[in-house]
Amino acid sequence: MRKVTESLFRFGWAMTTFGLQQALHLAAPRRGWDEAERGFDAIAAAAAKEMDEALRTYYRAGDRLQAGLVDTASRLFSSRWSEPGELMNETWESLDRTRARVQEALAEEEAGG
Amino acid sequence: MYELTRSLARFAWTTSVAGAEQLLRPGRVAPALEAATWASWGELEEMLQLAYLAGCDLQDDGLELAADVLRPWHWRRAAERLARRSLDAARFVDPSAGGTLARREWRNKFDVFWRVKGVRRDLGHPPPPARFDLAEYVERAYGLGAFPALWAIEGLGHDYAATLLDELDAGGLPAGILTDPALAGLPASSAPMLHGGLGLALAERLLRPLTPRSSAAEFRGALRRFVELCRAHSRPAHLISALESFGLEARCFFAQLVPGLERELEAAAGEAGEGRLAAIFWHGVGRALYFIPVQFVPGWGTVGNAVAMAQREAPHELARHNALAGLAYAFAMVNMSQPRILEALLRDRGETLRGTAWSDGLAAAVQVRGRITPGAPVLAGFLDHRPRPDVEALWDEMVRRPGRRALAGALQASTGDLLYAVLEPAGEAA
Numbered sequence: 180m181r182k183v184t185e186s187l188f189r190f191g192w193a194m195t196t197f198g199l200q201q202a203l204h205l206a207a208p209r210r211g212w213d214e215a216e217r218g219f220d221a222i223a224a225a226a227a228k229e230m231d232e233a234l235r236t237y238y239r240a241g242d243r244l245q246a247g248l249v250d251t252a253s254r255l256f257s258s259r260w261s262e263p264g265e266l267m268n269e270t271w272e273s274l275d276r277t278r279a280r281v282q283e284a285l286a287e288e289e290a291g292g
Numbered sequence: 293m294y295e296l297t298r299s300l301a302r303f304a305w306t307t308s309v310a311g312a313e314q315l316l317r318p319g320r321v322a323p324a325l326e327a328a329t330w331a332s333w334g335e336l337e338e339m340l341q342l343a344y345l346a347g348c349d350l351q352d353d354g355l356e357l358a359a360d361v362l363r364p365w366h367w368r369r370a371a372e373r374l375a376r377r378s379l380d381a382a383r384f385v386d387p388s389a390g391g392t393l394a395r396r397e398w399r400n401k402f403d404v405f406w407r408v409k410g411v412r413r414d415l416g417h418p419p420p421p422a423r424f425d426l427a428e429y430v431e432r433a434y435g436l437g438a439f440p441a442l443w444a445i446e447g448l449g450h451d452y453a454a455t456l457l458d459e460l461d462a463g464g465l466p467a468g469i470l471t472d473p474a475l476a477g478l479p480a481s482s483a484p485m486l487h488g489g490l491g492l493a494l495a496e497r498l499l500r501p502l503t504p505r506s507s508a509a510e511f512r513g514a515l516r517r518f519v520e521l522c523r524a525h526s527r528p529a530h531l532i533s534a535l536e537s538f539g540l541e542a543r544c545f546f547a548q549l550v551p552g553l554e555r556e557l558e559a560a561a562g563e564a565g566e567g568r569l570a571a572i573f574w575h576g577v578g579r580a581l582y583f584i585p586v587q588f589v590p591g592w593g594t595v596g597n598a599v600a601m602a603q604r605e606a607p608h609e610l611a612r613h614n615a616l617a618g619l620a621y622a623f624a625m626v627n628m629s630q631p632r633i634l635e636a637l638l639r640d641r642g643e644t645l646r647g648t649a650w651s652d653g654l655a656a657a658v659q660v661r662g663r664i665t666p667g668a669p670v671l672a673g674f675l676d677h678r679p680r681p682d683v684e685a686l687w688d689e690m691v692r693r694p695g696r697r698a699l700a701g702a703l704q705a706s707t708g709d710l711l712y713a714v715l716e717p718a719g720e721a722a
Contacts, residue, residue, distance in 0.1 A: 180319060181355070181359065182321050183314070183318075183319060183320065183321055184355060185351070185352060185355060186314075186321040186322075186325060186326055186329070187314070187325075188351045188355065189329050189348055189351070190325050190326075190328065190329045192344060192347045192348060192351060193328070193329040193332040193333055193344060194307070194332065196332070196336055196340045196343055196344045196347070197332040197335060197336060197340075199340065200335070200336055200337060200340050212293075212296050215296060215299075216295055216296045216299040218335040219296075219299035219300055219302065219303035220299050220302070220303075221331055221334070221335055222303060222306065222307075222328050222331040222332050222335065223299070223302045223303050223305075223306040224331075225327045225328060225330065225331035226306045226307070226309075226310045226324040226325070226327045226328035226331065227306060227324070228327065229323035229324045229326070229327040229505065230309065230310070230313060230323070230324045231313075231323075234309060234312075234313055234316075234324075237309070238305070238306070238309045241305050241309070242302055242305055242306075245298075245301045245302065245305055246298055246301070246302070249294070249297050249298050249301055253294045253297070
């Protein structure tokens with residue numbers, strides 16, 4: 180129990196110091212943002228590598244879902260739409276692609292299991 | 293912006309899943325959470341890394357105290373600990389002579405730490421990948437004064453070795469880093485500290501790829517490779533100065549790796565043919581305990597706390613002995629010009645330290661100082677210091693007599709290895 184408590188405290192403190200550093204990076208556009216992005220990715224990759232196989236599948240599925248949602252939001256905000264129908268179509272298509280990617284992740288697990 | 297948002301979202305999701313994994317495994321540390329913690333530390337800038345490390349040691353200490361408070365049979369120990377902490381903190385702000393000594397000791401330690409870490413600021417040598425003329429910068433380091441030069445040279449040895457190790461990785465070196473015949477003209481007194489710096493650079497390089505979850509083979513491989521590289525790039529007389537830096541670097545900046553390294557020390561020593569490895573490693577750990585970031589927290593970072601950490605962290609007698617000797621060595625090297633600081637420590641904890649490896653460490657510091665700053669008045673001032681009558685007997689027993697014997701040994705010694713003869717558990721100085 181002692182080890183777990185220590186580990187949780189360390190994690191909390193690591194996130195605090197890391198968060199502070201990322202905030203400083205985000206305050207400096209361009210290079211700072213690249214650094215921040217690299218930092219987030221490095222930690223995500225290191226943690227994902229250590230997850231056990233079952234959890235990793237759900238992690239991947241969640242990651243793809245999230246990536247799809249970010250993708251959809253990005254398209255919505257970054258494009259100029261001539262008519263509302265076009266906007267709706269694009270949104271549905273994007274969400275459908277996301278669904279397919281999540282299903283792929285889950286299917287990979289079934290195939291592997 | 294898009295990529296950053298994705299990274300941030302992935303990061304948040306990863307930490308959530310890692311947290312969930314921990315909830316699913318009560319009583320066991322979740323590997324993903326541990327990996328995220330370790331990777332976060334690796335991503336931090338130097339100052340934040342130091343803050344993180346200090347925070348970890350403070351948290352561990354707090355947890356230990358909390359564990360004692362929860363067990364009634366440990367209440368006495370918890371009360372003593374709290375009283376000691378309060379006393380240390382009060383002493384640090386005490387305007388009288390006792391407080392002045394505590395603050396001076398803190399400042400000495402701080403100066404030495406930054407003298408090594410910030411040597412480029414002081415000497416202005418170019419950053420990697422540019423190679424620099426080591427002899428020229430060693431000469432500049434001596435221009436800082438005999439005492440600051442010691443630490444600047446250790447930092448210089450680190451920076452020089454780090455640059456050459458990049459070249460080694462890129463395609464090899466024509467000669468060993470410190471065995472290069474072109475460096476034959478370096479002052480002999482600079483060699484121990486330069487080798488200490490070389491060891492720091494090698495250790496840093498070999499420890500960085502490890503994680504607390506690395507396999508036994510990876511820990512053993514790093515230790516064996518370290519010994520091999522030290523042998524390849526050190527002058528034989530100063531090999532131990534380089535080897536000792538592994539424990540120093542590991543405990544100072546990679547504390548979570550120390551248990552994994554400890555488990556493999558014996559096997560690695562056998563594979564590398566270096567039977568003294570465990571003793572040397574723990575001497576380095578002890579030295580680190582004087583310089584770890586938490587030691588710079590005013591009022592908390594006292595040598596008394598470092599002694600407690602050495603006794604708590606060392607898993608067996610050999611480790612305890614050498615860690616305590618290493619700590620005493622660092623303490624004496626840093627504060628030798630102000631013997632009243634040691635006198636205050638002996639007054640406070642002399643009876644606890646009596647008969648331990650503490651005297652070995654002090655004697656080793658005297659011996660090394662006799663070699664690297666020969667003829668410096670600081671040694672005579674230290675050994676001939678006249679403490680207050682209540683400490684006189686302890687001073688004579690724990691400092692003056694072992695120091696004089698060690699100094700006589702150093703003056704007769706012809707090789708650097710003899711400088712560390714007092715590391716032996718049953719050494720003459722004990």
